[in-house]
Amino acid sequence: MAAEVLLQGHQISRRWGGLVAVDRVSLALTRGTVHAVIGTNGAGKSTLVNILSGELPPSEGRVELLGQDVTDWSQPRRAQAGLGRSYQRTTVYPSFTVLENCRLAAQARTPLAWRWWQDAARCEASVAAARAAAARAGLDPFLDRQAGLLSHGQRRQLEIAMCLATAPQVLLLDEPLAGMGAEETERMLALLTELKVGHAILLVEHDMDAVFRVADTLTVMVNGGVIASGAPDFVRHSAEVKAAYLGE
Amino acid sequence: MKSRVGFVIVAFGLLALYPLVAGPYGIDLVTKIMIFALFALSLELLVGGTGLVCFGHAAFFGIGAYATVLLSPQDGTASVLWLLPAAVLAAAVYALAVGALSLRTKGVYFIMVTLAFAQMAYYVVHDTPLGGGTDGIYLNSKPAIGAWLELGRPLVLYGFTLTLLVAVFVFLALLSRSRFGRALAGIRVNEQRMRASGFSTYPYKLAAFTVSGALAGLAGFLFAVKDGFVNPELLSWHFSGAVLIMIILGGIGHLRGALVGAFAFALLQEFFKSEAVFGDFAKHWHLGLGLTIILSVALLPRGLVGLPAQWQARRAGRRGQHSRRSEAVEPR
Numbered sequence: 197m198a199a200e201v202l203l204q205g206h207q208i209s210r211r212w213g214g215l216v217a218v219d220r221v222s223l224a225l226t227r228g229t230v231h232a233v234i235g236t237n238g239a240g241k242s243t244l245v246n247i248l249s250g251e252l253p254p255s256e257g258r259v260e261l262l263g264q265d266v267t268d269w270s271q272p273r274r275a276q277a278g279l280g281r282s283y284q285r286t287t288v289y290p291s292f293t294v295l296e297n298c299r300l301a302a303q304a305r306t307p308l309a310w311r312w313w314q315d316a317a318r319c320e321a322s323v324a325a326a327r328a329a330a331a332r333a334g335l336d337p338f339l340d341r342q343a344g345l346l347s348h349g350q351r352r353q354l355e356i357a358m359c360l361a362t363a364p365q366v367l368l369l370d371e372p373l374a375g376m377g378a379e380e381t382e383r384m385l386a387l388l389t390e391l392k393v394g395h396a397i398l399l400v401e402h403d404m405d406a407v408f409r410v411a412d413t414l415t416v417m418v419n420g421g422v423i424a425s426g427a428p429d430f431v432r433h434s435a436e437v438k439a440a441y442l443g444e
Numbered sequence: 445m446k447s448r449v450g451f452v453i454v455a456f457g458l459l460a461l462y463p464l465v466a467g468p469y470g471i472d473l474v475t476k477i478m479i480f481a482l483f484a485l486s487l488e489l490l491v492g493g494t495g496l497v498c499f500g501h502a503a504f505f506g507i508g509a510y511a512t513v514l515l516s517p518q519d520g521t522a523s524v525l526w527l528l529p530a531a532v533l534a535a536a537v538y539a540l541a542v543g544a545l546s547l548r549t550k551g552v553y554f555i556m557v558t559l560a561f562a563q564m565a566y567y568v569v570h571d572t573p574l575g576g577g578t579d580g581i582y583l584n585s586k587p588a589i590g591a592w593l594e595l596g597r598p599l600v601l602y603g604f605t606l607t608l609l610v611a612v613f614v615f616l617a618l619l620s621r622s623r624f625g626r627a628l629a630g631i632r633v634n635e636q637r638m639r640a641s642g643f644s645t646y647p648y649k650l651a652a653f654t655v656s657g658a659l660a661g662l663a664g665f666l667f668a669v670k671d672g673f674v675n676p677e678l679l680s681w682h683f684s685g686a687v688l689i690m691i692i693l694g695g696i697g698h699l700r701g702a703l704v705g706a707f708a709f710a711l712l713q714e715f716f717k718s719e720a721v722f723g724d725f726a727k728h729w730h731l732g733l734g735l736t737i738i739l740s741v742a743l744l745p746r747g748l749v750g751l752p753a754q755w756q757a758r759r760a761g762r763r764g765q766h767s768r769r770s771e772a773v774e775p776r
């Protein structure tokens with residue numbers, strides 16, 4: 197069976213005046229795989245994620261989601277079509293509980309949001325989706341805890357749970373392991389391995405050991421361009437990558 | 445949670461009983477304050493509920509008030525049943541237009557654009573024959589519903605205003621916990637995150653802006669009926685500033701803050717204007733009011749409704765406990 201491509205970037209470029217932040221990057225995310233993008237600070241990884249998610253228009257190139265050209269779609273429209281993303285900086289709502297954070301995200305997919313007299317906590321569809329997402333991310337025991345009181349690692353899990361609550365098919369995860377301890381990293385890696393069944397995942401990450409453990413495909417970026425892309429073993433032994441990035 | 449609901453029920457209960465002990469002056473004053481409270485509630489939906497600081501809210505209030513006067517027939521009595529919806533609709537339509545344009549900007553630009561639109565409306569009534577110029581216009585006869593609801597009678601107007609105040613409070617309380625209200629809260633904290641989850645945030649903000657403008661128009665209707673007179677000052681930026689100060693004084697992020705703030709502001713104003721207390725100095729009441737407000741904002745960062753929590757935190761602090769944690773994430 198041919199791999200099912202869910203999200204594809206064609207020759208994406210982004211320029212800020214004379215600076216080329218992303219330079220003709222192409223990549224394809226397939227269902228059931230983790231595609232990691234690595235690169236030094238300022239290599240254009242986050243800009244690439246912002247273009248794929250629709251936060252930033254590309255200067256050139258196209259983005260295809262589930263076979264449709266979505267280059268001109270707004271971010272909310274792409275999200276509705278099944279594209280979820282998490283942020284490098286934690287963006288959970290600190291005064292809301294874990295469940296409420298997830299429910300709010302899930303609500304984006306439920307109709308009749310204008311019913312002002314109905315208590316949001318009684319919207320069964322969004323509460324069910326929120327509970328399922330929280331459980332999947334391992335936050336079951338903390339549903340009623342305020343997000344601001346969670347540990348850093350738990351907040352990163354919540355970030356993923358909020359992403360899952362919108363029932364996406366593609367997950368763009370911007371440094372989900374940033375600032376995590378060893379134990380938290382293990383938990384997150386187990387979660388990623390579990391999530392890749394059924395999803396296509398783009399993982400932007402700094403932690404090399406972690407990346408090589410979970411990624412099925414790697415893309416290495418330097419100065420906005422791709423210098424190598426392929427299976428982990430291929431990338432690990434690529435001379436350009438060794439020279440430019442792994443420092444060998 | 446329970447104590448907050450209790451506070452609101454007791455406050456409305458006291459307002460309902462107040463006419464039993466009050467004279468004509470008291471009735472008139474408290475009617476005015478309740479209208480201000482309604483106005484403050486409408487702004488709280490935007491500022492506290494959605495995170496949009498509108499600095500031109502008096503325009504919606506003023507348009508509601510002017511519509512009431514301009515639409516009233518020259519002879520005969522208008523029915524509340526159509527005049528009130530018409531005044532609210534006028535404010536809502538204007539808010540929809542202003543919101544559609546100003547919501548394309550953010551932060552300080554949004555504040556300035558809403559101010560600019562309000563100033564435009566101000567000069568339209570100030571400098572054109574439409575609004576009677578600087579002198580304003582009088583309401584020929586106060587609206588009524590048949591003989592059983594004559595808003596020209598102070599006690600009837602008091603009861604009507606209180607009923608609407610309670611209704612709007614309940615409406616906003618329900619709204620804030622509905623999915624729509626939660627989405628607004630999400631937009632307040634982090635709009636980008638909401639867009640990433642798939643919310644088109646613009647229609648949500650525009651709806652909030654329009655509802656807020658409509659409620660301000662309702663307050664304007666009541667004000668025009670109470671005074672029987674409108675003038676351009678109702679649309680001035682001073683008044684937009686005053687209502688912002690009311691909700692800041694009361695505590696942004698809480699509906700009851702708008703109530704408390706409106707009462708505190710109006711009563712402070714009465715106090716500093718009182719010649720019985722200040723004698724000749726009373727004509728400089730702006731000074732006393734201004735200093736008091738500056739002091740309150742400096743000493744009560746979370747407004748008057750945050751006062752109990754602030755005291756608790758201080759007492760806990762004396763006992764050597766750390767209260768910062770609960771302070772950081774107080775639910776809104």
